[in-house]
Each structure stands twice: as C-alpha cells, then as structure tokens.
Amino acid sequence: MRILVAEDEPRISRFVSRGLKASGYTPTVVDDGITALDYASSGDFDLLVLDVGLPRMDGFTVLRNLRELGSTIPVIIVTARDSVEDTVHGLEGGADDYLSKPFRFEELLARIRLRARPAAGAGSAPVEPSQDVLVSGGLTLNMRTRSIEAATDTGTHRIELSAREYSMALMFFEHPGQVLSREQLLSRVWGYDYDGASNVVDVYVGYLRKKLGADVIVTVRGSGYRLAER
Known part of the structure; x- marks a missing residue:
C-alpha cells in the first residue's frame, strides 16, 4: 500500500515514515501543500496522511481541491488543531478521519488499516459488474463512482x-433493514469511539435524507437508524 505523507515538520515526517516502513507500507513524504495536491491527484497513492498547517497551500485547501478534482483517495487529517470547528470543517470537506497531535503511531496505524480495508485484495481478481452495485428498492449504490442512482418515472x-456520505450510505446498503446504532456508524464510518455528546451521525443522516428522500432512512427510537425496506 502506497501512502503519501504531507507533513512539513521533519521530526514528525521521519517518525511516521519509519513507522510505516516497519509496518510494511511504502511511504512518500512531501512538505508543502501544492506538491501534496499534485502527488495525491496523480492516482499513484492509496491513502493520504495530510497535515493542515502546510506551507504554500494549507491542508483544508488541498483536501477541497482533491475532492473537486473527483479524487476519492482516503484522507486522514493529522493536525495540532483540535477544535470542534476544525474537526467538522475537515470531515465535511471530505476527510475520512481526523487525528490530533500529539498522537501515538499505533493510533495512526489503526486508522490507516481501517481505511485500507475496502482496498484489501483489490488486485487479486477481476470484479464482476454485479459486485459493483448494491440495490435497495429504486436506489442503486454504485461503488465505483461512489454515487447513488435513483429510479424515477422519467x-x-x-x-x-x-466521501463521508458515501461511507455512511455504504453501511446502510450493506445491512438493509438492519438497525445500526450510532456507535456502529461512528466506529465504521469515522473510526473513533462513540461520544455520547456527539451528533455528527444525526447530522449526516440528515444530509442523506435531503439527497435520497426523508423516508429512506428510518429512525428507530433509542436504537439507531436503518435503511427502509422498499
């Protein structure tokens, strides 16, 4: 797995690079935002570890440009900024995870492994077209384009x-009719333990309802959410 590390502090980049090599990954380190965007959008990397405070172009701008270019590379933001506003800004901007400095390498490695799971075995065998989509009623989740096609009268x-909406939708489509708790959604989609004070799951369920229809995701009071049986 090829990992791009965008970090301008040499001590941290060396620490992360050595750890990744020892864990069997192939890291490449860049130390400014413009180079990070150039490398990350090339399609040559499987994951991006992105610092926010980069010279020439900050990490949030790198992330926004990546997503506007259509890149779906998983992005883990690593930064000294740990305010709620910065966290939400990063996640809503398309980041797949958010890790505050200082951190233990084992925690970063666990998050990388979590994001790497969908790609596991990707090159081992051709994927049949039927395996690229999940269907629920008139909705089809396309795992190649990371979008949903809705059937209408016309x-x-x-x-x-x-990126975050897709990850959450994938959870629901993989478990049709099953009630998914907030803890399960946070763990699988965001990769961190459930915080009872957090409403980020409810916020993203609201986003999906606005795009897919208010009745697509059902609230099960006291338990969580489930994809409606259609």
Whole structure:
C-alpha cells in the first residue's frame, strides 16, 4: 500500500515514515501543500496522511481541491488543531478521519488499516459488474463512482455523495433493514469511539435524507437508524 505523507515538520515526517516502513507500507513524504495536491491527484497513492498547517497551500485547501478534482483517495487529517470547528470543517470537506497531535503511531496505524480495508485484495481478481452495485428498492449504490442512482418515472438520475456520505450510505446498503446504532456508524464510518455528546451521525443522516428522500432512512427510537425496506 502506497501512502503519501504531507507533513512539513521533519521530526514528525521521519517518525511516521519509519513507522510505516516497519509496518510494511511504502511511504512518500512531501512538505508543502501544492506538491501534496499534485502527488495525491496523480492516482499513484492509496491513502493520504495530510497535515493542515502546510506551507504554500494549507491542508483544508488541498483536501477541497482533491475532492473537486473527483479524487476519492482516503484522507486522514493529522493536525495540532483540535477544535470542534476544525474537526467538522475537515470531515465535511471530505476527510475520512481526523487525528490530533500529539498522537501515538499505533493510533495512526489503526486508522490507516481501517481505511485500507475496502482496498484489501483489490488486485487479486477481476470484479464482476454485479459486485459493483448494491440495490435497495429504486436506489442503486454504485461503488465505483461512489454515487447513488435513483429510479424515477422519467428515468434515473445520479445523486453525488461526499466521501463521508458515501461511507455512511455504504453501511446502510450493506445491512438493509438492519438497525445500526450510532456507535456502529461512528466506529465504521469515522473510526473513533462513540461520544455520547456527539451528533455528527444525526447530522449526516440528515444530509442523506435531503439527497435520497426523508423516508429512506428510518429512525428507530433509542436504537439507531436503518435503511427502509422498499
């Protein structure tokens, strides 16, 4: 697995690079935002570890440009900024995870492994077309384009999803009719333990309902959410 590390502090980049090599990964380190965007958008890397405070272009801008270019590379933001506003800004901007400095390498490694799971075995065998989509009623989740196609009386139309919305939708489509708790969604989609004070799951369920329809995701009071049986 090829990992791009965008970090301008040499001590931290050396620490992360050595750890990744020892864990069997192939890291490449860059120390400014413009180079990070150039490398990350090339398609040559499987994951980006992105610092926010980069010279020439900050990490949030790198992330926004990546997503506007259509890149779906998993991005883990690593930064000294740990305010709620910065966390939400990063996640809503398309980051797949957010890790505050200082951190233990084992925690970063666990998050990398979590994000790497969908790609495991990707090159081992051709993927059949039927394995690229998940269907629920008139909705089809396309795992190649990371979008949803909705059937209507006049045909079908594509609904574009952010990286986080796609990850949450995938959880629901993989478990149709099953009640998913907030703890499960946070653990699988965000990769961190459930915080009872956090409403980020509810916020993203709201985003999906606005795009897919208010009745697509059902609230199960006291338990969580489930994809409606259609």
